[in-house]
Amino acid sequence: MVKDWNNLHYALAVARAGTLSGAALELEVSHSTVLRRIDALEKALDTRLFHRHARGYVPTEAGRLLMSAAENMQDQLDQLVGRVQGVDEQLSGTLVITTVPNLVPQLMPIMRGFQRQNPQVRLQVVSERRQLRLEHGEAHIGIRPGARPTAPDYVVQAGITMQNTLYASEGYIRECGLMNSLDDIEGHRFISSVEDMPFIPYIDWVSRTVPETQVVFRCNEFGPFEEAARCGVGIAAMHCWSGESNPDLRRMLPPPEGWRTDLWLVTHRDMHRTRKVQLFLDWLKQALAELPPEIGIVS
Structure with a gap:
């Protein structure tokens, strides 16, 4: 034998x-x-x-x-x-993309544009804070904010550096006024995370600077930040890609210098050169490059 x-x-x-x-x-x-x-x-x-x-x-x-x-x-x-x-x-079949939930609304027009040009490709989005394991085939492309991924056999490309700042609704601003600086927190209500996140500068700023009595609403995901701010609950820190696209929100301050978040485009080396993956990455990078600087800076 x-x-x-x-x-x-x-x-x-x-x-x-x-x-x-x-x-x-x-x-x-x-x-x-x-x-x-x-x-x-x-x-x-x-x-x-x-x-x-x-x-x-x-x-x-x-x-x-x-x-x-x-x-x-x-x-x-x-x-x-x-x-x-x-x-x-072949330019057909399914392309699985993973990202964090609060980026899905901003990425959706880009994905729709890609699919309009390539109708034979079916896009599947898995939105999770957890980083899916590309080496196990859980996804083909990861679009991840934060620290640069370091897993072996990953191909990591810079996307954009996203701007972040504070947003509130027009109704809230009529009630409580604008902020003049990050020190101008008296009389304001804030929205934040249920977790301490020292690695996210704007969440860390709330934890270190804003008294607990002024943090009136907390949630475990970033997506509800935007909805809570839109409803006038308080001021929310969020990425400008989300804030600027919502007509019900108004920027409270220019983006602080230290509140930037890198966005990474991640693939596994075994899938990186396939035609579907390369075509979508090219489409995505072009779309990111066309974003205005108040939203993101091309790395």
Whole structure:
């Protein structure tokens, strides 16, 4: 019984080359490695596959039968690999994109534009704060804000640096007024996260600066920040891509310098060069480059 199919690959190389040295050159391994593989295969089959001559290796009758079958297997494998690679190169099927929930509304017009141009591609969005594992096939493309992803075998490209600031509704501003600076918090109500997030500058600012009595509403996701601010609950810190696209919200202050968030485009190296992935990445990067600077800065 053949337990290591690589040994058959070595035997086929010997049959084609006629010598151990020729097979070793083709396979880019040592002469002794080829010999060890042939000996292991003959031992596993309990059959001599080659006659050893001074001029080289000649297949026995059993060897010719096995090499013929191996040739057919190799041809079928080559055809299968070609078809599989062809599937990756076809501009069709499903493209799975993962991002955080509060970026979905802003990305949706970009995705719709891509699909309008490429109707045969079905887009699937998985919105989670958790970073999906691209190496396990959970998604093809990740669009992630925050620190640069460092997982091995990931291809990470810079998207934009998103601006962030404070927003409130017109009704809230009529009630409580605008802020003149980040120090001007007296008399204002704020919206924040249920978690301490020192790695997110604007959430950390609320935690460090705003008295607990003025934080009147908390939620576990960033998406509800916008809805709470729109309803006049209080002032919410959010990325300007979201705030500027909502006509019911008004910017309270220019974006503070330290409140920027990097956006990363992430793929796995095994999928990075496929046609669908490259086409969508090009489309996305072009769309991000066209955003006004008050929303994002191209990295």
